[in-house]
Structure formats: C-alpha cells, structure tokens
Amino acid sequence: MKQKKGWIVKLRQFLYTSGAFSYLWITANQRLKPRKQLRFETDVADHCNLNCKSCHHFSSVADQNFVKTEVFEKDFERLSQLAGRNNENIDIMGGEPLLHPEISKLAEIARKYFDGPINIVTNGILLEKMNDVFWESCRKNNIRIIVSSYPIKLNVKQIKELAKKHKVTLKIRSIFMSKNSWCKLPLDLSGKQSLKENSKLCITINKCIFLKNGRLSTCCLPLVADRFNNYFETKGFCKNLEVTDDDSIDIYKAKNIDEIYEFLSKPMPFCRYCRIKSWEIGIEWGVSKKEITEWI
Ligand code: SF4
Ligand code: SF4
Secondary structure, three states, X not given: OHHHHHHHHHHHHHHHHHHHXXXXXXXXXXXXXXXXXXXXXXXXXXXXXXXXXXXXXXXXXXXXXXXXXXXXXHHHHHHHHHHOOOOOEEEEEEOXXXXXXXXXXXXXXXXXXXXXXEEEEEOOOOHHHOOHHHHHHHHHOOOEEEEOXXXXXXXXXXXXXXXXXXXXXXXXXXXXXXXXXXXXXXXXXXOOOOHHHHHXXXXXXXXXXXXXXXXXXXXXXXXXXHHHHXXXXXXOOOOOOOOOHHHOEEOOOXXXXXXXXXHHOOOOHHHXXXXXXXXXXXXXXXXXXXXXXXXX
C-alpha cells in the first residue's frame, strides 16, 4: 500500500512539474523582462516558531535575529526615493514576522513610504495573541494579513473574528493544506547547475525579489544563505553556499531604479546551486530535524 502511495505521489509530481516547466519555459522571456513597478519581500525575523523541514528561507536552522527598525526604515525610504510610492506589492515576512517585538512599528514605517499593497505574511500561530496596538497599526496603515497554509491547527474562527473586529483585511491561503502538499527545492552544493536553464524554469526569479540590509536580490536565497552556512558549518560541513556581491545589488550605489530592475531580471551566480528541475512537490510536511538532507 505504501509503495502504491509513493508511486502516485511520483506520478502526480511528474504531471505537475512537466506541465509547470513547459509553461515556465514558454513564458520565460516575459518573466525575465525588467520590471516596471517595484515589488519585494523582506524578512523581519530570521527565525521561526514553526520550523518546517526544507524551509526555503532556512529559518528552521537560523539563529534568533530581528531586523533593526532603523535599517528597515532607511531601506524603505531609499527604495521609495528610487521607485516612487506606487509599489506593486510588499510582503513583510520571515521566519515568523509576528515574533518581531516592533512589528506594529514596522507596519507603520512601511506605509510611511509606500501607497500600494503591503502584507504581513505569517504562519498565523501568534495571531490570537497579538495585542490591540498591532491590530490598530494594521488597520490604520491598511496592512493586509496573509496566513500561509501549513497543516497545523489554527483557531480560524477566532482569528477571523479578531480581524473583523479590528477592520483588518485577512486572507487565509488555505486552512485545508494536507500533510502531503509540501515541497522542497533541492540544492546542488557543487554549484554545477545551468544558470540559463534555471532562470527559464524558475518561478521565483524577478518575482520574489528580496530586500536585506540595503541590498536587493532576484530571490531570497543568496541573502539568507548565511543561515544555512552558519548552521551547517558548526555541524562540520565544509561545502558552503558561496555568496558574492554579484548576487545582489546595493540600493545605495544604484544610480536609478532602472539599473536595479535590469539587474533583477537576470540570473545571478547563486542560481548555479538550484536543482530547479528536481523540485519535489507533494511531499510530506514535517518539523525540521535540522538535517542537511532536507535541503539537498
Ligand atoms: S513557517 Fe514558513 S518561515 Fe517558518 S519554518 Fe515554515 S516555511 Fe519557514
Ligand atoms: S537562486 Fe536563482 S534559480 Fe534558485 S530559486 Fe533563486 S532565482 Fe531561482
């Protein structure tokens, strides 16, 4: 029976990936065009209170670390100066963003510099415990709360009531995520994957643009790789994910936003680590055991 289930998962995965890859290949030129409007994500907490296996932000092996409010504000101000206030989308995430002791203040700062959609993307675990200051900040600053889907128990009724009471827009991605809807992007630590092929098949490139400490990258991976490197170095692994300045762009050195959009529309050296064609989709979700096999 178990063998049959494994076969079905593999078939489902094959059908999904072959369809998705064909679509991604055909639409690659469109996705790799320089953007016309700013969108980005940023982690305000490196660590998480759920610690999923294979976490794409390496939060399950990250040390506790919060973004400094001054750094967050300086970067948002600079990006607003470069790109204007009319953003396409901004996701404040992590790790778990609600762990940040000043999340209400961060929401206020984000809105100070941008007029477009701003979301706090959370696993939802802490939502019931958030105080009125938090809810009021979300309401006043028109910050939407997005609850990502994980196969965990949340008091959805209570969360919906809280959002309604405080007039905050809430989006729950799915409360019915099954245990077998998890995915993993395996890494090739030897870095021998093709940049060209990866960029054409990658769904996140030029879309999940990531901001950290004054730098933007076309996806989060190079800017969160230190979490992976630091943890596995202490466990004796010598093959690190090498990150260079060519993997991201300094928003203070860039002359204008077009230079940034041009940079983000191209694959970066770090893309050589992704085994995009081996995406594992429909695998079982679980809490991380902090083993390197969860990422390779
Ligand atoms: S909840 Fe999200 S950020 Fe936290 S460990 Fe899971 S995947 Fe990573
Ligand atoms: S590193 Fe490159 S190939 Fe890998 S997920 Fe990011 S953008 Fe895609």
